[in-house]
Amino acid sequence: MIYIDAHTHFGAGMPMGIPPEDAQKCVDMMDRIGMDGMVTSPPYASIKGRAFDEANELILNAMRKWPDRFFGLARINPHFRDESVKKAENYLEAGFWGIKFHPRNEGYKINDRALVFPIMEKIEKHGGIALFHTGGEIHSHPALIGDIAKKYPTVPIMLAHFGGIYSDEAMLVASWFDNVIIDTSFCRSPHIIEKGVEIAGVSNLVYASDYPQGSIELDTLKVELADISKRDKELILGKNIKGILENVEGIRR
Amino acid sequence: MTVIDAQAYIGESIYLKCPFTRELLVKRMKENNIDISVVTAMHPAIGQDYSSGNELIREAVQSFPDKFVGLYRANPWYKDDELVKMRRALEDWARGVRIDPFHDSFSPISVEKGEVSLNPLVEGLFKIVAEFDVPVVVPNSYSSFCTPEVAVLLASIVPDVTIMTNLAQMAFLLDHLFLKLTNIRYLTAPLRGGSEGVDSLLGSAIEIMQNKIVFSTEVPWGYPEFELKVIELTNINEGVKKRIMGENIQGTIRI
Numbered sequence: 001m002i003y004i005d006a007h008t009h010f011g012a013g014m015p016m017g018i019p020p021e022d023a024q025k026c027v028d029m030m031d032r033i034g035m036d037g038m039v040t041s042p043p044y045a046s047i048k049g050r051a052f053d054e055a056n057e058l059i060l061n062a063m064r065k066w067p068d069r070f071f072g073l074a075r076i077n078p079h080f081r082d083e084s085v086k087k088a089e090n091y092l093e094a095g096f097w098g099i100k101f102h103p104r105n106e107g108y109k110i111n112d113r114a115l116v117f118p119i120m121e122k123i124e125k126h127g128g129i130a131l132f133h134t135g136g137e138i139h140s141h142p143a144l145i146g147d148i149a150k151k152y153p154t155v156p157i158m159l160a161h162f163g164g165i166y167s168d169e170a171m172l173v174a175s176w177f178d179n180v181i182i183d184t185s186f187c188r189s190p191h192i193i194e195k196g197v198e199i200a201g202v203s204n205l206v207y208a209s210d211y212p213q214g215s216i217e218l219d220t221l222k223v224e225l226a227d228i229s230k231r232d233k234e235l236i237l238g239k240n241i242k243g244i245l246e247n248v249e250g251i252r253r
Numbered sequence: 254m255t256v257i258d259a260q261a262y263i264g265e266s267i268y269l270k271c272p273f274t275r276e277l278l279v280k281r282m283k284e285n286n287i288d289i290s291v292v293t294a295m296h297p298a299i300g301q302d303y304s305s306g307n308e309l310i311r312e313a314v315q316s317f318p319d320k321f322v323g324l325y326r327a328n329p330w331y332k333d334d335e336l337v338k339m340r341r342a343l344e345d346w347a348r349g350v351r352i353d354p355f356h357d358s359f360s361p362i363s364v365e366k367g368e369v370s371l372n373p374l375v376e377g378l379f380k381i382v383a384e385f386d387v388p389v390v391v392p393n394s395y396s397s398f399c400t401p402e403v404a405v406l407l408a409s410i411v412p413d414v415t416i417m418t419n420l421a422q423m424a425f426l427l428d429h430l431f432l433k434l435t436n437i438r439y440l441t442a443p444l445r446g447g448s449e450g451v452d453s454l455l456g457s458a459i460e461i462m463q464n465k466i467v468f469s470t471e472v473p474w475g476y477p478e479f480e481l482k483v484i485e486l487t488n489i490n491e492g493v494k495k496r497i498m499g500e501n502i503q504g505t506i507r508i
Contacts, residue, residue, distance in 0.1 A: 165395055188443055190476055215450040218483060225476050 002238030003035045005216060007131065007160055007183045007208030009043040010062065010070070011055040023062035027069055033216065036238065039245075041073040041100035041131065043213070050077050050106075053087075060094060071245055073100040073131050078108060078115035089122045097248055098129030098156075103139045110140060111147035120152050127251030129156045129244065131183075135164015142170040149177035154251075156244050161210070162187035162196070174200035181244065183208035184236070185219055190226040193236070202232045206241045255499040257508065258282070258477065259417070260390070260440050260469035261290040263313050263321075264306045267297065273473040275313040279320055285477040287470075288499075289319075289508060291349075293390070294326040296356045301328050304338070311346050322508055324349045324390060328357045329374045336377050343385045348506050349417075350382050351390040354399035361391060361399060361407045369406050379411050388415035388438070388505050393424060402427055408437040415505055420458055420466065429461050438505050440469040441497070442480050450486025463493050467502040 010026060030038065042055030052075040059072040074091035076099055078084045088099055099119060101110070108115045110132055123130050130152075134142040142163035149157050158181045163170025167187065174180040174196075182200055184193060185208035196205050209219035223236050265272040273295070282290055292313055294306025303326040314323040325347035327339050339350060352375065354361055363372050371379060382389050393404040401424035408416040409432050418424060420439040428434050439462075444452045458466055468484065470477040489497065502508065 186445065189474070190479070191474065212448050215446045215448065215486065217486070218446040218450050218479070221479060221482060225478060 001234055002242050004071075004207075004238040004241045005035060005038040005209050005211060006158065006206040006241040007185045008038040008040045008211040009213065010038075010040040011042045011046045011058045023058075023065065023070070026062075027066055030069060035216070037069045037071060038211070039071045039073060039097065039129070039131075039208075039241065042075040044102065044105050047077075047105075051080065051087075052077065056091060056096075060091075060096070063095060071097045073098045073129060075100045075102070076119060077106045078112070078119055079106060081115070081118075084115075085118045085122060088119045089126065092122060092126040092128050096128065097245065098131060099123055100131045102133045104133055104137050108139065110134070110144035116148065117151070120148060120155065124152050124155050127248050129158055129248060131158040131160060133161070134159045134170065135161045135166060140164075142166050142173055145170075145180055146173045146177060149173070149180045153177070153179055155179060156181055156248070158183055158206070160208070161185050162192055167192050167196075171196050171199040174204040178204075180204060181206055181240070184222065185210035185214050187219075187222060190222045193223060193226040194228055197226075197228050197232055202228070202235050203240060205236050206244075207237045254495050255289070255503070256287045257468065257499045257502045258287050258290040258470045258472070259438075259467040259502045260442060261292050261472045262295045262474070263292050264295040264309045266295040269295075269473065275309075275316060275321070278313075278472065279317060281472055281477060282320065285481060287477060289322060290472075291322045291324060291469075291502065291506065293324045293351045296353060298326075298328070301357055302331060303328060307338075307342060311342070314346050322348050322506055324351045326351045326353070327378060328352075329359060329378055330357060332374075333377070336381060339378065340381055343381070343387065347387070348508075349387045349389065350378070352378070353392060354403075355392065355394045355396040359398060360403060362403055362410065369410055371407075371410060379414060383411070383413045386413075388417050390417045390440075393418050393421055405432060405434070405437065408432075408434050412436055417467070417505070420454065422454055422457075425458050425462060425465075428465075438465050438467050438501065440467055441484075442469040442471040442475045444480055444483040446483045446486065450483060452483050452487050455483075455487055459489060459493055459497070463496060464501060466497050467505065468498045 042052045046055035056074045063070045063072045074096040103110050134140045160183050174182050209216045294303045310323040314321045325342040393401040401421035404418040405424045405427045415436045417438045447453050470480045
């Protein structure tokens with residue numbers, strides 16, 4: 001079985017001293033639990049001067065050393081406008097698998113045309129995943145993802161945390177757009193995953209934990225407890241994200 | 254250690270593939286080493302009248318008196334008719350009441366000119382529960398009818414009645430910092446888990462109000478397996494765990 005976590009964080013500055021700050025420790029942890037790889041991006045705590053430059057570098061180095069285990073998404077604060085767009089392009093050219101957006105933590109709307117769309121254009125051009133934090137605040141409402149999904153239909157757009165309290169809206173958006181993928185991190189119940197399979201379709205769901213803020217053990221347990229087929233569980237736990245990464249790789253070649 | 258689930262359901266719902274029977278609940282309890290469940294009728298009821306759901310709960314507690322403790326589910330919009338039925342249930346089998354501001358669309362409180370008072374719609378209900386000295390479950394949610402703050406304010410204006418509501422950060426902070434309530438209990442489900450599985454919200458609540466926290470699963474909407482796993486990973490001291498898993502609710506419902 002392929003086991004890949006589609007949403008994790010990695011790097012210095014994790015809150016409360018949460019591991020791992022060390023790539024080797026993270027690889028050891030994956031080996032111990034039988035995890036093949038993780039899609040990862042810098043944590044909020046690694047922000048310095050409102051940007052994530054150092055943390056992105058740390059992930060880039062880890063990806064170079066373990067290219068089959070770490071699939072890094074560079075984290076960008078779009079408020080730096082042209083500089084952010086340039087950085088995003090540089091990171092994508094350097095080998096990042098996409099960009100992580102956090103509308104709540106950096107303070108903008110998911111579908112902000114001035115801040116988000118120019119970066120999306122670079123992802124579309126170079127190939128990559130766009131991961132958006134969703135849930136809670138109106139800035140991060142999953143329905144806004146539809147605006148981006150429609151404009152950039154070739155970009156896989158991952159919607160984090162199953163839309164949080166707006167899980168129904170997340171499922172609907174994913175059912176309307178083939179390129180919208182829901183990550184299961186912190187989803188409220190295995191029932192939400194069952195409903196997601198029914199409404200959004202299993203191909204639009206990927207297992208994620210938001211590790212280390214979230215728990216790999218608990219979020220995996222939610223998938224295991226869901227009343228869905230073994231095949232669907234395998235797709236969610238790794239096959240789907242593997243397929244998405246392979247497609248991105250195809251575009252980048 | 255006696256493990257009591259303070260919030261479980263029995264019955265039929267349009268949201269379930271098949272009815273969740275008392276036998277199925279007993280099976281789930283056995284699988285998860287839960288000794289007793291506090292059970293309530295499911296939503297949504299036909300016409301939002303919980304009569305048939307309450308009847309299933311009555312049958313369940315009479316069939317498994319050592320396994321189930323029943324709550325009467327009341328919809329205050331049925332006004333006096335509901336109060337008559339509720340009183341009868343409290344005399345007969347119910348050990349508490351549940352109202353649901355979100356599903357049945359009302360607020361339990363009124364706020365006018367800076368004063369908080371009971372919504373007249375639930376005044377009669379609270380008189381009766383005070384008379385019987387039983388708790389009332391009032392779930393809080395994102396609905397403006399009953400936010401976490403509303404649930405806590407409700408408890409502050411009905412000092413003779415114990416209110417049981419969900420463990421929400423704004424609720425227990427408002428309680429802990431300002432209101433210092435003795436008549437409120439916080440139901441744990443659904444737990445979220447966090448870094449290394451530790452639920453930081455539960456951890457903080459335990460630090461400041463361990464006697465007010467009661468374990469719950471919300472089965473079949475929730476999963477006992479998941480809730481118990483989070484409790485396990487949160488590394489709670491054994492003495493505190495004993496209180497949360499059973500003793501606190503025993504004191505509240507007199508099980």
